[in-house]
Amino acid sequence: MSNRVNIIYWSGTGNTELMAKSIYDGSKGSENVKLLSVENASLDDVKEADILFLGCSSMGNEELEETEMEPFMESISNDISGKKIILFGSYGWGDGEWMQDWEERVKKCGGILVEQSIICNEGPSSEDIENLTSLGKKYTLSVEAKQVN
Template sequence: MKKISIVYWSGTGNTEVMAQAISKGAQDNSEVKLVKVEDANKEDILDADAVAIGCPSMGAEELESEYMEPFIASFENIDLNGKPMILFGSYDWGDGQWMKEWDERMKDYGANILQEGLITHLSPEDEDIHKCEEIGKKLSNI
């Protein structure tokens, strides 16, 4: 059975809703670990067969600085060796530049980014939840 890790940070709950929907989509075919980034460790990423990482846009379209940024930065000198990965998160304003930069950053760290990061404006709507569930299915069928 595939091991899927979903690591996320959520301030308002929007990104957490997305993480839960990804988990739901992956549960039928995989062992899913859903963990808040403040409780995560590198092994949650390195030991998984596929990974989803979620964080909303903060400030000037940046990752959350207290937990998510240091967690992501900890992989800078670790080759992720083609780890299948999809990024996700919500935003209030901007055009999603933080997600584009995050996708590129994780590619630079060696991740195999399976699709453009999924972003939702504020609270995920039904269509967004469906897209999240599809991400879960995609990760579990790699």
């Protein structure tokens, strides 16, 4: 398996996309990091990643977006066992229950949540952007350090 950090997201209003780009910005353009909207992502992008960031905003009754992200999650559910995963996303109403449900789903599929999920009510604050950028930097550095050893 190659040493990769892949960031795969769905965004309706641009808030979750901004979150994804903030993670990517933290990588400072490392060639080991890939930023993909979910419609351009494949199972191979999941399989090749050592660290997988998945982002989606809450839709409807606190659910994952149903036409692209939900089918993608269904398609990768058998391939995330043992995979290190970090979830992120934004919401406009409710209390973030969709993220708790998503975390449970990932765990039931054998995914390993290596960080607390990051959720933002509406757009990310400057503090959220800083935290996301730091995560991008942290996991890019850990992957690059792994390659040296």
